[in-house]
Amino acid sequence: MEPQRMRIVILGLSITSSWGNGHATTYRALVRELVRRGHDMLFLERDVPWYAAHRDPGGTWAGRTELYTGLEDLRQRFTSEVRGADLVVVGSYVPQGVDVGAWVQGTAKGVTAFYDLDTPVTLAKLERGDFEYLAPHLVPGYQLYLSFTGGPTLQRIERELGSPAARPLYCSCDPELYGPGAGRPRWDLGYLGTYSDDRQPVLERLMLDAARGWPEGRFVVAGPSYPKAWCGRPTWSACSTWHRRSTRPSTPPSASR
Incomplete structure (x- = not known):
């Protein structure tokens, strides 16, 4: 039917x-x-x-x-x-x-x-x-x-x-746009999201603590609205990178790697 x-x-x-x-x-x-x-x-x-x-x-x-x-x-x-x-x-x-x-x-x-x-x-x-x-x-x-x-x-x-x-009704994404890419992986762990005060303690544990403990890894945080003081903070590990923003249609290739 x-x-x-x-x-x-x-x-x-x-x-x-x-x-x-x-x-x-x-x-x-x-x-x-x-x-x-x-x-x-x-x-x-x-x-x-x-x-x-x-x-x-x-x-x-x-x-x-x-x-x-x-x-x-x-x-x-x-x-x-x-x-x-x-x-x-x-x-x-x-x-x-x-x-x-x-x-x-x-x-x-x-x-x-x-x-x-x-x-x-x-x-x-x-x-x-x-x-x-x-x-x-x-x-x-x-x-x-x-x-x-x-x-x-x-x-x-x-x-x-x-x-x-x-x-x-959980958040979702289009798997045809956000599926795994064919290129060589650039990052071991990444976080893509808008800055929010209530998320930062978890982000610290998820990303920055892990980056400090694994200097051989490559980590990336990307998203808008991050305060300048947070982006330039001395606690960033040498293996961590921050990007201000990526427009959604161009995001999948970088996000999937």
């Missing part, structure tokens, strides 16, 4: 630019595979200057991608698509995400979901009353709370925030 074709709308941070935005890799892989399964995909992205100035080269993504300038533009141009979709997903860090979420919940006739690719940050924000892209009163209105976090945190989201169904 053929699977039912669904009309799916995703309102996400950005699929067109990976500039300081790890969401792009997951969204591109997710949308591509859903299209391959026969679903009709529409990705809606707020057109903001910092992503507009850093669109990734070769930017033809699976499905249909549309930019909107603000809430009024979103409502005027895409109400019918949201109303007619079988599933509408609002992602974390969507600009004006609370207003967008309220509009989606009041407009969509199908299933609505919140996709949290920043769950620890989201929960910390809610605890201190920072409702940048999600507010507590919206959580019960999403039929699904999809999170890149698994385990007991999902039960906490259901118990404390009133989600009807919190389920894992």
Whole structure:
């Protein structure tokens, strides 16, 4: 029996630019595979200057991608698509995400979901009353709370925030782009990710401690937003290298080696 074709709308941070935005890799892989399964995909992205100035080269993504300038533009141009979709997903860090979420919940006739690719940050924000892209009163209105976090945190989201169904939807990448390369390996261990204070203690243990203990190895850290003091720190081992950024389409050859 053929699977039912669904009309799916995703309102996400950005699929067109990976500039300081790890969401792009997951969204591109997710949308591509859903299209391959026969679903009709529409990705809606707020057109903001910092992503507009850093669109990734070769930017033809699976499905249909549309930019909107603000809430009024979103409502005027895409109400019918949201109303007619079988599933509408609002992602974390969507600009004006609370207003967008309220509009989606009041407009969509199908299933609505919140996709949290920043769950620890989201929960910390809610605890201190920072409702940048999600507010507590919206959580019960999403039929699904999809999170890149698994385990007991999902039960906490259901118990404390009133989600009807919190389920894992882990971050992913396209194996056709990020599979092992054919070239000779340049690094023994690498880390690719945006700087974040809460990740640094683990990164220290994973990369820098290992590099100090294995001077014959080759280690690399790559990603945006690292403070200058961290990048030029004297604790870097002689066998460690740091790169500020690599645009996603050109990342796989270097990342896989």
